[in-house]
Amino acid sequence: MAPVGSLPSPELLQAYSRFFRLLSEPARLQLLCLLRQEPMDVAALIAVTGFSQSHLSRQLTQLEQAGLLRGERQGARTLWRADGTLVDDLCALVQVRLRQRLEAQLQELPSS
Amino acid sequence: MAPVGSLPSPELLQAYSRFFRLLSEPARLQLLCLLRQEPMDVAALIAVTGFSQSHLSRQLTQLEQAGLLRGERQGARTLWRADGTLVDDLCALVQVRLRQRLEAQLQELPSS
DNA sequence: CCAATTTATGCGTGTATGCTCATAACAGCA
DNA sequence: TGCTGTTATGAGCATACACGCATAAATTGG
Secondary structure, three states, X not given: OOOOOOXXXXXXXXXXXXXXXXXXXXXXXXXXXXHHHOOEEHHHHHHHHOOOHHHHHHHHHHHHHOOOOXXXXXXXXXXXXXXXXXXXXXXXXXXHXXXXXXXXXXXXXXXX | OOOOOOOOOHHHHHHHHHHHHXXXXXHHXXXXXXXXXXXXXXXXXXXXXXXXXXXXXXXHHHHHHOOOOEEEEEOOEEXXXXXXXXXXXXXXXXXXXXXXXXHHHHHHOOOO
């Protein structure tokens, strides 16, 4: 594949960066992975992650605005779900690179 | 594609996050895109980006440790190159999502 | 319509880090 | 071996933001 559209404009670079920043926090990535398994409400997320309600509220809102989550009101509470394979695909690509790096480091070790 | 390996361990989540964090800064992403086009030395990168030498040195080192860049000493100076399509692939995936979001926002606008 | 539960938000704090300047370590060349 | 140009590193500053607490706003059930 060729370089990213020859050279992304500063605006596009910023857009990419903002998106990647969402994934650059373990907390948010965890939320995405959890909600990928099964939809949950905030009470359940608090139970699982231990985060405060206010923190979760903000993170979930951010992820929803990016289109990575969808929150549908289910009576009183809101049920959050993550559909689409984008994050999975991204992680799969990165995982390959992580493995390569570890293997490279292994090679560079003196004795075996 | 199925969810990310059922549920990534905290360590794996951190590894993913650290990687995405590298891409979460426009400066670094710009470096990757520039060096994807053609290898450059630091002097050229200073000229193009306007960043300080110390800053570039640190960023380049970070990206090299992640395996996203390779710096080969060319006599006195070091020539930096970015090979591999990982970043391109990641950006391509994200770009689709960005487009989707903008289209969605367009739909939600009141009158046209 | 009121009380209870859920979600959103203002505020403060601590930490991480982007970025610069100054300087040290270092490589190549006279 | 000094001298010059290149890269790495220590220190400091400014800012972003993750996260919690307290509280307001909103929605639902009685």
